[in-house]
Amino acid sequence: MLKKLLVIVSASLILLSGCLPFDNLKKDPVVEEENNDNEKAIPLQNINTTEDKYYKSLKNYEPGAARGEINYGVDNRIDIDEMELGLMRLSKKTFDVDEYYFQEGQYISKDTIRNWLKRTSQDVGKGKDAFLQEGLNPGLDEKAYENADVKKKIDMLKKDPKILSYILEQNYLKDSGKDSVKLGGISIALAFNSTYYFTVKDEKGRLHPGEEDLTASEVKKYAAKTGQEVINRLRQHPELKDVPIVIGLYLEEKHGSVVPGNYFGKAVVKPGETKVDWEDVNEKYYFFPSKEAEEDHREDYNTFIQFESKIKEYFPNYIGVIGEAIYREDQLSKLSIEIPMQFQGKAEVISFTQYVNYLVKQYFPDEVVEVNIKSSLDQIESLIVSDPSKEDSIVHIY
Known part of the structure; x- marks a missing residue:
């Protein structure tokens, strides 16, 4: 889960692959570790994500x-x-x-x-x-x-x-x-x-x-x-x-x-x-594509299949698309998608990521969607996070 931040992608953008794609956590002032009552010190930071807001943790774990x-x-x-x-x-x-x-x-x-x-x-x-x-x-x-x-x-x-x-x-x-x-x-x-x-x-x-x-x-x-x-x-x-x-x-x-x-x-x-x-x-997870998803949420299943077919048409080195969806009160709450591909260079990654982002907005305009695009070596190449409450998606090339 990642805090929303729009990242402008360009060929000149270089980030260390081991780092987070964006690090804008606001830290609270450092406080004393203990007081006279020997109670735990209050924490240092708070983390927000696309769907949830996490609790602060204690300074001394x-x-x-x-x-x-x-x-x-x-x-x-x-x-x-x-x-x-x-x-x-x-x-x-x-x-x-x-x-x-x-x-x-x-x-x-x-x-x-x-x-x-x-x-x-x-x-x-x-x-x-x-x-x-x-x-x-x-x-x-x-x-x-x-x-x-x-x-x-x-x-x-x-x-x-x-x-x-x-x-x-x-x-x-x-x-x-x-x-x-x-x-x-x-x-x-x-x-x-x-x-x-x-x-x-x-x-x-x-x-x-x-x-x-x-x-x-x-x-x-x-x-x-x-x-x-x-x-x-x-x-x-x-x-x-x-x-x-x-x-x-x-x-x-x-x-x-x-x-x-x-x-x-x-x-x-x-x-x-x-x-x-x-x-x-009332909440349940589904794997896409699967027989269970097709039986219980046919409309969402068909949309996912159409989304997958568009990717297959566009990119010759297509491997497959899988998704994990959580439904709350029988409504799709969040869809996480993983797309493994074979890339020949960074330009292909950028082009493909832009196209997938376009498809996400076309096929899932009203859902929170997170897409991880991976290389054949299971290395994450790019990330897309789309939220209907925001005009623009998060797009990041690693």
Whole structure:
């Protein structure tokens, strides 16, 4: 996501390929790192993007208490990114970007997350956090499972799949005066499996993989119950009793998916309260071109195909065009397009970029569109960002 700035492209423009295409971040005055209360110093900079405005970060970065743990809970990198950025997006209505500062979660440790992801029937380790440490996933008859053969174990896991895959925490801090900040609230995301993947080991040490698809109704029912329990546990912590809590419910995509999953529920729990009133979140990602996109959004799909055909007509070294679209409330919110090409020189890059920019305005005049044009070596050659609220696009040649 990049802040809008019109860049005039010419053959004489030379930029280092390792640098950002434009760097116009405004820095706040440097402040003292600590005051007499030992509270964190306020941050240095704020970053705006085409679609979102990011939170300020603390001057002295402090890693989260569960740093890196998400990689063991969520398998897909694009799911990890969407889960994190999506939780920020859900948080903005409660924690205003201009008033709050972002910090990675400091209250839920790795040990607590690991314990919470266990089954209700499993023994849990000793967590140092002031939270109940019992597992949250559906239980099994652990003794029967231990004594079962491979087939029986697979059947048991399919019957009672694990649904919860991860818990993500984010903290939002407010200015408390004297160039310092204090906790203003927290946001929590619960990630759920759309498909439960597991492995069973036999007596010879051989591994037997298995999987079980979960129904939307099954996940939704379990998610609401689990989300309420997580809120109850968070309120046990003395520092979290009287702060607002934003909670989001995230459904992961299947392994190997080229698009991320989506948030399907959210709630805001007022300070001092535990009752959760869930709201539906209607958003979904689509890959273009794909059968699913054609079935659910035929008009946009046909427009994309026409856009692609015009590129193919114009440029002989055409390789392909792919897109990722996010729909909110069933309306196209943003389309990201990637075009890999084979170029013979910078003049071709400039000419092609100008033509693509023209096509974007012709075919997607009312949508936010970001286009990355790459060489055959997967190096980004140019960037186009088009926004209907702006008369001109961002156009940059690397």
